[in-house]
Amino acid sequence: MSGWVRWFRGAGRRFGTVAGLMVLCAILWTLTPHFLTVGNALNVMEQTSINAIVAVGMTYVIISGGIDLSVGSLLAFSGIVLAEGLKAGWGTPLAIAAALFVGAVTGVANGAGIAFGRLPPFIMTLGMMSVARGAALLVTDGRPVSGFSPGFRSLATGQALGVPSPIIFTLAMYAGAHLVLSRTRFGRYVYGIGGNEEATRLSGVAVRFHKTMVYGVSGLASAVAALLLTARLNTAQPIAGINYELDAIAATVIGGTSLSGGEGSLGGTLVGALTMGVLRNGLNLLGVSSFLQQLVIGVVIIGAVLTDALFKEKRP
Amino acid sequence: MGAGRTELARIIAGADRSSTGRVLVESRRVPPNSPRHAIRAGIGFLPEDRKRDGLVLTLSVGENIGLPNLTRWSRGGIVARGAEREEAERWVSELHIKTPHVAERVVRLSGGTQQKVVLARWLAARAKLLVMDEPTRGIDVGAKAEIYELMNQLTDRGAGILMISSDLPEVLGMSDRIYVMRGGRIEAELDARGATEERVLQVALGLAS
Structure with a gap:
């Protein structure tokens, strides 16, 4: 490979996602004057926050070489636990703790089935997708739970210095999760397991334990997203979060995380989630029908994965 | 093998x-x-x-x-x-x-x-x-x-x-002791100083013990 081709490929990998987002913004800016306003920008980020938070867990899972299809159902289930707790008068802190605990534990159950039961991640989380959805429907008898205290709702409706709290939440989540992924032993092992599980095991790493924890992180992220969604809508729906796994996978992959594992970053995923959000928002502003929107978003996802494959160096 | x-x-x-x-x-x-x-x-x-x-x-x-x-x-x-x-x-x-x-x-x-x-x-x-x-x-x-x-x-x-x-030359050149395995067992232990390629091969192929 000649020098400039290598440079181009490296640059493509690093800046492709950011460049793609900027081009998209530029196009939307020329097409509609409403796009580039502070109000709309905050709106996009707020809309994106739920998907962005779910995608934090998805990024951990995909870097470790797995996939988590149960995130949307876990979100619904933790949301219901939260809502029922609030309704039962547990108090906001305890209800929140219970929801986060349930999300994390359900995620750990996913991980245990995969790491210790040796189930393929696709199958285990597909099963859990149905289990958690069923549990949410069962507990609520299929009905939404709504009407919470203003104190709880301020989680999503509050703001600091004019910045809506979901944005602050999201940025804090990304900062924390990024530090864990890049600075801790756990984070390094996540990359190792995704890059070469056997070599990581032979280096004395407790692969099964760390794999289990990765899915716990994903469950926890879904539960955090459930807090925000429930507070924003003032309702917890047992049918919330349907198809959220697709959005989270799309954000992660658009952000440059390799579906074959071992490579990726949360910074990329944040840009990927924003790209999805900007695209949705732009199509709405342009009055594109929701049917056509689905089609366009699917094409973008396929395009992102194709581009990634083209820019990627061959792995032996 | x-x-x-x-x-x-x-x-x-x-x-x-x-x-x-x-x-x-x-x-x-x-x-x-x-x-x-x-x-x-x-x-x-x-x-x-x-x-x-x-x-x-x-x-x-x-x-x-x-x-x-x-x-x-x-x-x-x-x-x-x-x-x-x-x-x-x-x-x-x-x-x-x-x-x-x-x-x-x-x-x-x-x-x-x-x-x-x-x-x-x-x-x-x-x-x-x-x-x-x-x-x-x-x-x-x-x-x-x-x-x-x-x-x-x-x-x-x-x-x-x-x-x-x-790689027999490698085995003979680097070792102090040589163990020859065959069918999951150690067939012989040889002192590298006295060992030759023929000797190792004979044991490995089961032609001598």
């Missing part, structure tokens, strides 16, 4: 389970089927297929050297990146690993250089026994000589090396 050599190496390294037998290092029993316990007992494993079992190709030279050593190179679960970098750089220069920097991804390095990265990992882990399965397979002549040189330095410093090889 069907003689059971790789299986033996993997059992010693804790990679696989054995139905019988024990592994002892310095007269202390090593819990079986656990790479972690093998490493703690001072065993380092250079697998036959280093791309499949040895290296994480998507990680850097430094990160690959660090993989079994992070428990020592971290505090409270947080990787001490300065210490990690220093250690990695030290081993890179000591083993003359040809890489522009420790942050280079191992996928970009040549076979011999990759093998030295695996070796550096175990030296950093202060391994007392290195189990090397075909350590020079698929490696160019220059790097081969360097690896032999490193092996001699290691044994001079008191480390033990269990090398598995199909």
Whole structure:
């Protein structure tokens, strides 16, 4: 490979996602004057926050070489636990703790089935997708739970210095999760397991334990997203979060995380989630029908994965 | 080759389970089927297929050297990146690993250089026994000589090396003791000084005992 081709490929990998987002913004800016306003920008980020938070867990899972299809159902289930707790008068802190605990534990159950039961991640989380959805429907008898205290709702409706709290939440989540992924032993092992599980095991790493924890992180992220969604809508729906796994996978992959594992970053995923959000928002502003929107978003996802494959160096 | 050599190496390294037998290092029993316990007992494993079992190709030279050593190179679960970098750089220069920097991804390095990265990992882990399965397979002549040189330095410093090889000149040239395996058993123990290629082959093929 000649020098400039290598440079181009490296640059493509690093800046492709950011460049793609900027081009998209530029196009939307020329097409509609409403796009580039502070109000709309905050709106996009707020809309994106739920998907962005779910995608934090998805990024951990995909870097470790797995996939988590149960995130949307876990979100619904933790949301219901939260809502029922609030309704039962547990108090906001305890209800929140219970929801986060349930999300994390359900995620750990996913991980245990995969790491210790040796189930393929696709199958285990597909099963859990149905289990958690069923549990949410069962507990609520299929009905939404709504009407919470203003104190709880301020989680999503509050703001600091004019910045809506979901944005602050999201940025804090990304900062924390990024530090864990890049600075801790756990984070390094996540990359190792995704890059070469056997070599990581032979280096004395407790692969099964760390794999289990990765899915716990994903469950926890879904539960955090459930807090925000429930507070924003003032309702917890047992049918919330349907198809959220697709959005989270799309954000992660658009952000440059390799579906074959071992490579990726949360910074990329944040840009990927924003790209999805900007695209949705732009199509709405342009009055594109929701049917056509689905089609366009699917094409973008396929395009992102194709581009990634083209820019990627061959792995032996 | 069907003689059971790789299986033996993997059992010693804790990679696989054995139905019988024990592994002892310095007269202390090593819990079986656990790479972690093998490493703690001072065993380092250079697998036959280093791309499949040895290296994480998507990680850097430094990160690959660090993989079994992070428990020592971290505090409270947080990787001490300065210490990690220093250690990695030290081993890179000591083993003359040809890489522009420790942050280079191992996928970009040549076979011999990759093998030295695996070796550096175990030296950093202060391994007392290195189990090397075909350590020079698929490696160019220059790097081969360097690896032999490193092996001699290691044994001079008191480390033990269990090398598995199909390359008879290599076996005769590097060994102190030679064990010939056939059908999963050790057929003979030979003193390397008196051994010849014919003798080793005869035992390996079952023509003499």
